[in-house]
Amino acid sequence: MTTLTQFTEPTAQAAGAADALLEGHLTLTRGAFTLDTGAFAFPAQGVSVLFGRSGSGKSTLLRAITGLDAATRGTLRFQGEAWQNQARRLPATLRNIGFVFQEAALFNHLNVRGNLHYALARAPASAPGALEQLAARVGISHLLHQSVTTLSGGERQRVAIARALLSQPRLLCMDEPLSALDWRAKSELLALIDALAQETGIPVLYITHSPREVERLASRVIFMADGRIERVESLREALARPDSALFDEEGPVSVLQGSLQASDESGLASFGNPMLRLRLSLATAARPSATRLRVLARDVSLATVQPQGLSILNQLPITITALHPGGQGRVTVVCTLADGQALLAEITAYSSQALALAPGMQAFALIKSVALME
Amino acid sequence: MNFAGITPGEWQAIWLTAKLAGLTTLILLLLSAPLAWWLARSGSRLVNSVAALVALPLVLPPTVIGFYLLIVLGPQGAVGGTLERLGLPHLAFSFWGILVGSVIYSLPFAVQPLREAFGAIDTRLLDAAATMRAGALDRFFSVVLPLSRSGILTAVVITFAHTVGEFGVIAMLGGSIAGETRVVSIAIYDYTQALNYGAAHRLSAILLGFSFLTLMLFYAINQRVMNPLKPR
Numbered sequence: 001m002t003t004l005t006q007f008t009e010p011t012a013q014a015a016g017a018a019d020a021l022l023e024g025h026l027t028l029t030r031g032a033f034t035l036d037t038g039a040f041a042f043p044a045q046g047v048s049v050l051f052g053r054s055g056s057g058k059s060t061l062l063r064a065i066t067g068l069d070a071a072t073r074g075t076l077r078f079q080g081e082a083w084q085n086q087a088r089r090l091p092a093t094l095r096n097i098g099f100v101f102q103e104a105a106l107f108n109h110l111n112v113r114g115n116l117h118y119a120l121a122r123a124p125a126s127a128p129g130a131l132e133q134l135a136a137r138v139g140i141s142h143l144l145h146q147s148v149t150t151l152s153g154g155e156r157q158r159v160a161i162a163r164a165l166l167s168q169p170r171l172l173c174m175d176e177p178l179s180a181l182d183w184r185a186k187s188e189l190l191a192l193i194d195a196l197a198q199e200t201g202i203p204v205l206y207i208t209h210s211p212r213e214v215e216r217l218a219s220r221v222i223f224m225a226d227g228r229i230e231r232v233e234s235l236r237e238a239l240a241r242p243d244s245a246l247f248d249e250e251g252p253v254s255v256l257q258g259s260l261q262a263s264d265e266s267g268l269a270s271f272g273n274p275m276l277r278l279r280l281s282l283a284t285a286a287r288p289s290a291t292r293l294r295v296l297a298r299d300v301s302l303a304t305v306q307p308q309g310l311s312i313l314n315q316l317p318i319t320i321t322a323l324h325p326g327g328q329g330r331v332t333v334v335c336t337l338a339d340g341q342a343l344l345a346e347i348t349a350y351s352s353q354a355l356a357l358a359p360g361m362q363a364f365a366l367i368k369s370v371a372l373m374e
Numbered sequence: 375m376n377f378a379g380i381t382p383g384e385w386q387a388i389w390l391t392a393k394l395a396g397l398t399t400l401i402l403l404l405l406s407a408p409l410a411w412w413l414a415r416s417g418s419r420l421v422n423s424v425a426a427l428v429a430l431p432l433v434l435p436p437t438v439i440g441f442y443l444l445i446v447l448g449p450q451g452a453v454g455g456t457l458e459r460l461g462l463p464h465l466a467f468s469f470w471g472i473l474v475g476s477v478i479y480s481l482p483f484a485v486q487p488l489r490e491a492f493g494a495i496d497t498r499l500l501d502a503a504a505t506m507r508a509g510a511l512d513r514f515f516s517v518v519l520p521l522s523r524s525g526i527l528t529a530v531v532i533t534f535a536h537t538v539g540e541f542g543v544i545a546m547l548g549g550s551i552a553g554e555t556r557v558v559s560i561a562i563y564d565y566t567q568a569l570n571y572g573a574a575h576r577l578s579a580i581l582l583g584f585s586f587l588t589l590m591l592f593y594a595i596n597q598r599v600m601n602p603l604k605p606r
Contacts, residue, residue, distance in 0.1 A: 068501050092504045099505040105498040109520040118516070122507040167506045 020044060022171075022203075024076035024084070026064045035060045035227045037074075042232045044079055044171065044203040046219030047194070051208060051245065057227040058207045062173050065205065066099060067092035078171065098164030098202075100174040104156040106148040112159055113144040119167040131166060138162045138192060154185030161193070165200065172197075172204045178213065190216050191289075211246045215239070215255045215294060216373045221246070240342040242297075242324040242332035252297035252332050252344040255373070260290050268313070271372070275339030278370060279313045292373040297332060299368040300345035304355050306364050314367040318343060320359055325349060333357060335365055383552060384561065384577060391557040394469070395537040398476040402484040402533050403526075405477070410488035411514075429482045436479065440546025443475050447547070472548040472555050479543045483536045484529045491525020492518060524596055531592040535585055 023041035027034070035057045042048060050058040064072040067083065067090060076084040083090045099105075106115050116131050135141045138158045143151065148159065157177050164172060174193070178186045194217055197204050206217060214221055214235070221238045223230040223245055235255065238244050242252050258272040268279045271293050278293065306315065318335035321342070325331050331352045333345045343365055357363070380388075409428070413421055431439060447465035448454045454464030465471035495518055503513045519526070541559040548555030550564055558577055565574040 063501075066501075066505060068504060092501075093507050093509055095505075096507075097505045099502055101498050101502065103498070105496065105502040107499060107503075107517060107521075109517075109523075118503070118508075119506045122512075163502075163506070169505075173505075 020079060022048075022065070022076075022078050022205075024074060026061065026072055026074040026076060026084070028060055028064045028069055028072045030060060030069070030071070033057070033060065033227065035064060037061060037064075037227075037229045040222075040229045040232065042220060042222065045201075047197050047204040047206055047217045048220050048222055049206045049208060049214050049218040050222045050224055051211075051214055052224035052230075053209060056224040058209075058224050059175055060227070061224065061229075062175055062205060062207055066097050066173055067095050068099075096168070096170040098167055098169030098172040100157065100160045100164050100172070100177045102176045102179055104153075104160040104177075106151075106156055106159055106163075108147075108149055110148070111144070112140060112146050112148055112151070115148060115159055116144075116163050116166055119163045123167045126166070126168065134162050134166055138196075152185070153181045154189060157181065157185075157189055158192070161189075161196070165196070165202075169202060172202050174204065174206045176207050176209075178208075179210075193217065211249060211253065212294075212373075214246055215253065216292060236342065239344075240334060242326065242334065242344060250296060252346055254295045254297065254300075254341075254343045256293040256295065256337075256341055256343070257291060258293065260372070271370075273339055276316070276337055276341065278316070278367070280370060280372070290372040294371045294373050295343065295367055296369075297344035297346035299370075300343065301366040301368070302333060302335075302345050302347060302351075302355065302357065303364045303366060304357075304361070307366070310366065312366045312368060314365075314370070316343075316365045316367070318363055318365045320357055320361045320363060322359055323352065323357060331357075335363075337365075379576060381573075384558075384573070386553050387556050387558045387561040387577070388580070390469075390553065390555075391538055391559075394473060394476055394557060395534045397473055398480055398537045399484075399530055399534045401473075401477050402480060403530065406481070406484040406488050406529065410485050411492050411518075413485065414489045414493035428485050431479045432482050436540070436542025437546055439479055440475065440543040443471070443478070443543070443547050447471050447474065466547060467549050467551060467555060469548075469554050472544045472557075475543040475547045476537045476540055479540060480533045480536050484533045487525045487528035487532065488522065491522035491528075495521050527592065527596060531588060535588050538581065539585065 020043055021041050022044040025037055025039045027036045029035070033055075050061060052058050063069045065076065070089070072084065072089065074084065075086070076082075078095070083095055107118065110118060113131070116135065120126065120131055132141070135144060138161055140155060140158050140162060143155060143159070148156065151159065160177070177193075178189055181189065190213060193204070193206075197217075206213075208214060218235040220232060220234050222232050223238075233241075238246055239253065239255055244252075247253060256272070256276070256278070258276065261270045263269045268281060271278045271280055271290075316337060318337055320333055321336050322334040323331055324334070326346070329349045331347055331349050333347060333352070335343045335345060337343050345365060412418070413425055413428075444466055445451050446453050449458055449464040449466070451464070454466060457464050465474060499517055499521070500513050503517050508516060539559065540557075541563070544555060544557060544560055545563070548560075550556045550560045556564070558581055562574050562577045562581075565571070565577070
C-alpha cells in the first residue's frame with residue numbers, strides 16, 4: 001500500500017527543488033509493531049510536527065529517520081543526500097542530526113558544561129565562545145558548573161536543546177520534549193524552541209500529541225496513525241479541515257496569524273494585519289512578540305446582519321466557505337476572513353437552518369474569546 | 375625482613391598471592407568488559423548458554439575445575455601438549471598455570487557486576503551520543519565506562535579478593551612449589567598439615583585482616599561513587 005502523500009504548501013512550491021525535501025519510504029518492525037510510512041515527501045524547513053495518538057508510530061518514525069535503529073528498511077533522502085537506500089544505510093553518527101529526548105538524556109557523569117562540551121568536541125570547529133553564547137541564549141549560563149542531577153525538568157531540556165544545537169545539526173529531532181514539564185516551563189520552552197528554529201534556520205522534526213504545541217509551533221503537520229503517515233498538511237490546511245485529528249480533544253480551533261500592537265487609549269491591544277484587526281484586553285496581551293492567536297470554534301457565533309448593542313469586541317465580516325455537519329446536532333462552519341485566513345465557527349444545526357447559511361454567503365463572526373499563543 | 379615474625383618464605387607467598395591476584399584482575403577486566411557488554415546488550419539467543427558457562431565456577435567444586443585444568447594444561451593435555459611440541463613448557467604446576475586457573479575460577483565475579491552495570495545504562499544516552507557523532511568505541515569509553523564506575527570497582531575488588539582467597543584450584547593444578555605456586559592459602563594448609571599452628575595463625579590473621587580492610591574500603595569508595603550529589 002503506497003500512496004504518495006501530497007503537499008501543496010506555497011513555501012514548498014517556491015523552494016520547489018528536491019534538495020530541500022525530506023523524502024522516502026521507511027519500514028521498521030519492532031516487536032509486534034510495524035511502521036510502514038508509505039511514500040512521503042515534505043519540505044525540510046521550519047518545524048514539521050509528527051502528530052498522532054500514542055502507539056501511532058511517531059517515535060519509531062523519528063528513530064528510523066535518525067538512523068538509530070539498524071533494522072530500518074526502505075529509502076530516505078534528506079536535502080538531496082541519500083541517508084538510506086537498498087544498498088546502504090548511513091549510520092546515525094554521520095547524519096548530522098541533533099536529538100532532544102523526552103527525558104533530556106543528559107550524561108549524569110558530566111556537569112552541564114561537560115554535557116555541552118561533549119557535543120562541541122565532536123562537532124566541526126565552531127567559533128570560540130560558542131558554548132557560552134548558546135548557553136546564554138537558552139538561559140543556562142548560571143548552571144554551567146552544576147551537576148545535571150540538580151536541574152529542574154525545564155532546565156534539563158534547555159541543556160539538552162543547547163547540547164543538540166552545539167553539535168551543529170542539519171536536522172533537529174525532538175521527541176515530546178515538553179511532555180514531562182509543568183505548564184509554565186512548557187510555554188517558556190515552546191517560545192524558545194520557536195525562536196531558535198527561526199534564528200538558526202535548522203529544520204525541526206517535532207513529536208507531540210498535544211494540539212496546542214502543534215498550533216504554536218508547526219509549519220506543517222505530519223499526521224500518523226497505525227504506523228502510517230496518513231497525510232502531510234500545512235498548519236493552515238490542517239486547521240481548515242473540521243474533521244482534523246487536531247480537534248479530537250477540544251473541538252475545532254482556528255489559529256490566526258498576525259502581529260500584536262500595543263494598547264491604545266481604551267486599554268485594548270490589537271492583533272492582526274492591515275486587512276484584519278482583533279482587539280484584546282490587556283491581560284491577554286502580556287506577550288508582545290506573539291504571532292499566533294487561538295480561537296475555539298465553539299467561541300465563535302455567526303450573524304447574517306451586523307448586530308448592534310453587543311459587548312463582544314470582535315465582530316468580523318466573513319464569507320462562508322463550507323458547512324460540515326458534525327455529531328450531536330452541531331455544524332462546523334468554515335469561514336474566510338477579510339485577509340484570506342480561515343476561521344471556524346461551531347453552531348447548532350438548528351441555527352444553521354434558521355439562518356439559511358450556505359457557502360458563498362456574507363456574514364459576521366462574533367468572537368467571544370481569544371488566546372494569544374505564547 | 376622480620377616483621378611480626380614473618381619468614382622470608384612467607385613474604386614470598388604473600389608477594390606471589392598479590393602478583394597472582396593483580397594479574398588475574400587485570401586480565402579479567404580486559405576479558406570481561408567485552409563479554410559482559412555482549413551478555414548485557416546483544417540480545418543474542420546464545421546469551422543464556424554463555425551466561426551459564428561463565429557462572430559454572432560459582433557452583434562447581436574448585437577441585438573439579440582444578441582437575442580438568444590439570445588434564446588440559448598438563449603435558450598430555452590439548453593445551454599443555456601443544457605447548458610442549460612448540461618447545462615451551464606445559465602449564466601444570468607453574469605460575470602461568472595457576473594464573474589461567476584463577477582467571478577461569480574468578481570469571482563470574484568480574485563478569486556479573488559489569489553485566490549489571492552495562493545493562494543498567496539507559497540506551498537513550500547511547501543514542502544521544504551517537505547523534506553527537508560518537509562512534510561505538512567512543513560511546514563505550516565516554517559514556518558506558520564512566521557510568522559503570524561502581525560496577526567496575528565492584529568487579530575489581532571482588533575479583534582481587536576472590537583470587538586471594540582461592541585454594542582448591544591452585545592445590546589441584548599447582549601443588550605447593552615455593553615462589554611458583556605456593557600462595558598464602560596453600561602455605562597455611564601446609565603449615566596446618568605440619569602441625570605448625572603458630573605460623574598458620576600468623577598467615578590466617580593476615581588474610582583475614584586484608585579481606586576485611588579491602589571490603590571496608592570498597593564499601594566506603596562505593597558509597598561515594600554511588601552518590602552523585604556530592605561534589606567531585
